[in-house]
Amino acid sequence: MPKDSGIGASPKRREDQRFLTGNGNYTDDINLRGQAYVHFLRSDVAHGRITSIDTTAASAMPGVVRIFTGDDFEGVGGIPCGWQITDKHGEVMQEPAHPVLAQGKVRYVGDAIAAVVAETADQARDAAEAIELDIEELPAVINMKEAVKEGATKVHDDLTSNLCYDWGFVEENKPAVEEAFANAAHVTTLELVNNRLIANPMEPRVAVGDFNRSTGDSTLYTTSQNPHVIRLLMGAFVLGIPEHKLRVIAPDVGGGFGTKIFHYAEEAFCTFAAKALNRAVKWTSSRSEAFITDAHGRDHVSTIQLALDADNNFTALRTDTYANMGAYLSTFAPSVPTWLHGTLMAGNYKTPLIYVNVKAVFTNTVPVDAYRGAGRPEATYQLERVVDKAARELGVDPIALRRQNFITEFPYATPVAVEYDTGDYNATMDKLEEIADLKGFAARRAASEAKGKGRGLGVNCYIEACGIAPSNLVGQLGARAGLYESATVRVNATGGLVVMTGSHSHGQGHETSFPQVIADMIGIDESMVEIVHGDTANTPMGMGTYGSRSLAVGGSAMVRATEKIIAKAKKIAAHLMEAAEADIELKDGAFSVAGTDKSVAWGDVTLAAYVPHNYPLEDIEPGLEETAFYDPANFTYPSGAYACEVELDPETGKVSIERFAAADDFGNIVNPMIVDGQVHGGIGQGIGQALLEAAIYNEDGQLLSASYMDYAMPRADDLPFYQVDHSCQTPCTHNPLGVKGCGEAGAIGSPPAVVNAVVDALQSMGKDITHVDMPLSPARVWTAMNE
C-alpha cells in the first residue's frame, strides 16, 4: 500500500494552489512604489571597439531619469568568477575582467553598453534607440579550434591568447594510458559535438533593485536559484556592500535549470542604480534578450578513444575536449568541463586508466556555464556513444559489453579522483530490460518496417556526481566557495515548525517534500511544518539549489537541525515526566518513558520551552530553535539505465520517439511523484538536446537561433509518455537520508539513448553510418542517409 504521508508518500503539492490560481509571486509580479525601469542598450556586433557613445539626444527623451555607461562603473568591481582551474602545467587559468557595462570593447552580441533608466519601460526602450553609438567592428572569434591558433584575434587584448586553460586529468596517468592504447587489441575512436544549448526556463530573468534611504540598506529581488550566493558575490566583489546591508530575495522562480545560478550584470546594475537614484529600478528580460544574455550550456567538441583487450575488457580511455567559455567567465563556468566532466569519465565501468584533456576557449559568444547536468551530460554522452560504437565494431551486444565492464564492487575508487559509495548497475539494467520490454523490440521493429519506416533501439547507462559538494574537496579543486547547506528549525510554542532552508525551490516542490521528512522524524502532521526559503533576511547562509543537491545536502542540514531539536525536547520531556533523559522515546508526536505509561505530547513540550514555568532552567535555555550546517563527506552517485526506441522516416529523415524508459537508482526516495516529475522533465530536455535544440552562431557571431521561432524547444507533440522506475535503491552511505538526488538524471541519461537508437535505426536500414551529431534534425539525418 502506498503511504499517504511522510517519507515515501506522494502528497499533493501545496505550492500548486497558488500556481494554479494565478497567485504565484514571481519577481516580475513585484512592483515597488516609485519604481523606475531600465532598458539595456546591447551590442549588435560580436566584437568591436566602442569609439563613441552620445547620450545627449536620448537623455532629453520623455521620462528619462538617467543613462549609465561603462564610465559610471569605473571603480566598481567586475562580475566575479567562482572557480579557478589550475592547468596541466601548474598555471592558473586566464581570467579576464568582466565589467557590469562594457568598457572600451564589446565582446558578444548582447554585451550591455548602456543602461537607460526611465519612468516607464517603454520610455526606457524608446530612449535607448536614440543613443548614438559608434563601434569599430573587429573580427569575431567564433570557432574554438580557430580561436586557439597562433595569431588568432584575441577576445581579450590583455590576455596572452584565447586559451583560458589547458587541463590534463590525471596528468600523471598519461604515460600509462598511452601505453595501454599501444597494447590494445581494439581501439574505438569517435569525434562528436555536444551541441550548445540555451536553458530557457519559461520565466525570463528579472531584477528589481531597491534602496532604503532610512536604513541605508539595499534589497535585490531576483530570479535566482541561490540568493545567498548572489548576495555574497555581488556584495563583496562588485558593489562593496557588506552582507548585513544587503538583502537578496528570490521569490517564486519560474524554472532555473542552472542558468539562474549565476550572478549577472543586470542584478548588480539594478542594485547599484537604485542606490544612485534613490529609487527602485526594475529590469525584466524579454525572451529575445534572454537568448543573448542568459548563460548558455554545453558546447563541447570532443574526440574520445576507448581501448579494449582481446576479451573486450575496457583497458583505457582518453578524451580531448574543446570547451567554449564564451566571452567572459560566468560564475561556475571553469568547473563544468573539468571537475564536473573529467571526474565522471569512468562512468559505470571499471576502466583502469583514464586521461582527460580539456582546452577551455574564449570566443565572442554569450558566456557558457552550467545547464542541467553540467559536465556530466557531456561525459556521459561521449562515453556511452563510444561504448555503443565499440560494441558495433566488435559485433557484440551493446548491453552485454556494458555489463561485462560494469563496476560491481563498492566502494569503488575510480582513476579520475572520485569514490562511488554505492550502486548496482546490473540491477538498473535488469529493471530497464523489463520496463522497456526489450524482448518485444524485434516485433515492434518489424511492424515499423512494414510501414516503410526504420526503427532503432538505443540503450545506455549513466552515473553522475550529485549532492554537490564536499567543501574541502572542491576547495582543493579550485572552488572559491564552500558547498555546504544550512537549515534553521524554529519550533513555535504551539508545536508548529518553520524550517528556514538555504536551498531554493524553483519547481522542485520543496514546500511539500521537505515537511514530509520533518513530520516523519517527529511523528506529527505535515501541515504543522512550513518551509521558508529564498530570502537572505530570514534564512541562514546557504548555497542554494543546483547539482541535484537540495535534499542530499539541504535536506541533511534540516535533519541535523531537527535532531538537535528532538534532543533538546527530550530533555524537557524528561524533566516534565521526572524521568531519566535516556529513557525518553519520541513516537507519533508524543514523548514517553520507556517501560511505563507515562507520556507527554509534542505540543506540551514545545509550550514548556516557551512558557518555562516548570523547566530545567539550570540545564538548558528556554526556546526551541536550532540551526545546522551540513557539509557532505562525498558526492552522491545516482546511476541508471535508459532505453529509447525511435522510428525513422526515410523519406524525410524525421525521427520520432516511440518509447522511452528510464530505470534510476536515486537511493531512498522521499516523494515518488515529485521524483518522477523531475525525471520526466530531464528526459524532455535531453530529448530536446538530441533531436531539436541548438544555439547556432554564424561566423560573424550572430546568434541565428535567437527566438522560439528559430530555437526548437520541445513541444508536447515531440515527446512521448515516459516509463520511469526508481525501485532499484542503493542508499547513499554518507548522508542521513540515504538520498542521492534526482534533478539532473533525465538530462544526463537521455541524449545518448536517443542517438544510439537513431544510429541503430540507420544501421538496420543498411546505412553504414556510425554517428550523426546532435540535434538529429530531419535535415541532418536525411543528409547523412543521402550523402
Add this chain to the structure above:
Amino acid sequence: MTKVSMTVNGKPASGEAEGRTLLSSFLREELELTGTHVGCDTSQCGACVVHVNGVAVKSCTMLAIEAEGAEVATIEGQAAADGTLNTVQQAFQDHHGLQCGFCTPGMVMSATALLKDNPKPSEQEIREYLEGNLCRCTGYHNIVKAIMAASGQDVSAIAAE
C-alpha cells in the same frame, strides 16, 4: 493614453492603455492580474493565454484597446471564490502537471478551451493542441495525463504517477 473597459472574470474592469499596450501588459500592469505570464516576445510560449469572448487567445498578440467591451477570462477567475479548484486545475494538481508554475496559467486556460470544444480528446489531440504552449519542467507527460484525466478518461494505465 486611452481608457479601456472590459469585463474580466465577470466583473467590470477599466484602465489606461497606450495604442501599443498589449492585452497581456494591460492585465498585468494596469489591472494587476499577474497570474497571466509573459514568457516570450514572439507569441510562441503560450504562458499568456486567456479567453476573450470565450476563445483562447495569446494575450500578447492582442492590443488592449482591441479588447474594449470584451468578456475576458483569466486564470484568476477559474477557481471558486473560496479557492476550490475547478476540474482542470484539480487534475493538474492531482497528476503533478506543474512544477515551477510559470507556464501553468496558460496551460490551464488552453486545456480548458480544448475541453470545451473536444470533451474527450485523445493523447495525440492533446499534444497537438498544446503546440502553442511551452513547458520546460514537466516534459509534458503529466500535463497530457492531467488533461486526459480532467476529461474523465481513465489514466491509470499511463506510466507511473
